[in-house]
Structures are given as structure tokens and as C-alpha cells.
Amino acid sequence: MSDVHPTVGLDDTVHQRSRLGILALLRSGVAVEFGAIRDELRLTDGNLNRHLKVLEDARLVASSRQTGRGRPKTWVTITAAGVDALEAELSALRALIALAE
């Protein structure tokens, strides 16, 4: 009876659908432009900003602003903690699915 229920492994910060999607999209480790994330996840600028703020506060992603010619661009990367959090969340979700089956 020492087995912990998979729901214990779910992290509220990561579990939200859009935030899980952001981390999954960034998982390869490269920096992805703000607009590309917004388009892939079909979010508005405001929505994406809010989700990124939550992830940045939890130190799961980092963003940098690039200024120069043309419009300034914001590049977002996943942190090592973000990779761990994503993998832990997916493991917990898979365990939950297995338990339900």
C-alpha cells in the first residue's frame, strides 16, 4: 500500500493544457520565437504572455528580448528544470492512464 497515486505527481503549474503545450514545444532545447509559440498553440498574445509569466516565475522557461532592425522579437527557451517538470508530468499522466485501464 506504499504506492503513491499518480495524481500526486501532477504539478498545477505544468498541468494546465497551454503551459504543458508550451513546454512540449520547447522540449528540443532550441529557442522558439514568441509568435511561433502563439501560432502553434493558437493563443492570443495576452494569453501566451500570462502563461509564460507563470512558467518564468517557476523558472521552467527563460525568455530574452532581441531588439535591432524591424520589430523586436522575444525568444523563449526551456530550462533544465522545465525539462524535468515536463517529463515528470507526462510520466504522471501516463501512470494515470495505465491505472484507469
Add this chain to the structure above:
Amino acid sequence: MARSLVSDAEALRTRGWRMASPVWFPLLWTSMTVLASVPAALLLDGANAAGWYWAVMAPVSAVVSGWFFSTRRAQPPVRVGLVVLATGLAMLLASGAIVWLADGSWDMAPWLVVGAGFAVFAAAWRSASTAVFAAATLGTAVTVSLVDPDDRYLVVALVVGVVGALAALAELVRADPERRA
């Protein structure tokens, strides 16, 4: 709900990997231009035909690759400017090294430049297949300089062209979701 979340996350992870695998383009472009240089030199059949071919294709390749990367919405984790600077320095050092290696002969220098440039790319994009291509290019250029076979250009062009095409194929397969299951 959980199944849907996992499915969405997997799909987005795959999409992210596809965005993160752009090195296939310069690899494919390089291998095709290198392989095409052999028949092009034979067809032109003039003095320094290969030289004229590369005088045209080198700037065209730079412009085409620059355009391709500038349109990508995913960038290497380090600053792009740093990658460009590192690539330039590696190319300069590599082309200078050939003078010491082959006693003043510069005909292998372009291959060292290509190899050094792709070595920086491989590090920036964390691409093993690009690293293999860079190592094969550098290794072949050095070996040919030391062994000095009859058809120096043909040997290097074939090795670089074929390895480049295989590396481009490997880069495209890198985006295959099965690989990261």
C-alpha cells in the same frame, strides 16, 4: 482528459523537434553543389573550371543558407551572433592551418573551411549527423593533403557529397516522432 493531454503534448514535442532540425537544408545544399561540381568542371572543361564554379556557387550558397536560417522561427540556444562569429573564426583558423599542413598548398583550404563551419553548426544545433559530416570533411581534406592521390578533388568531392547527403537524410529522420518515444 489525461490521454488527450499526453497526445497533445507528444504532437507538440514532435512539432518542436521539427522546428529544431533546420541543418538538413545547408547539408543537402552543400552535398548537392559539391557533387554537381564534378560534372560541372568536366562540362566546362576550361582552365580552372572548378574555380569558376565555386566563385559563383559559394556566394549563392551563402545567400540561400542565410535566407533559409533568417526565416526560421527556432534558433540555436546560444546567440546567433556568437554562432556566426565562431563559424568565421573556425573557418579562418582552418584555412590557415592548411598552409602549415600541406606546405603552402591552398587547394584543400575550402574543404577545411566547409568542415570547420559545419563543426560550429553541429555544436550550435546539437546535431550529431552534422558533426559526423564536419569530421568526415575535415578528415578527408587532411588525409588527401597527406596521401596526395591523383584525383584529389574527385576523392574529396565524392566523400563530402555522399556523407553530406546522408547527414541531411539523418537530420530529416531526426524529426521522426518514433525516435523520441
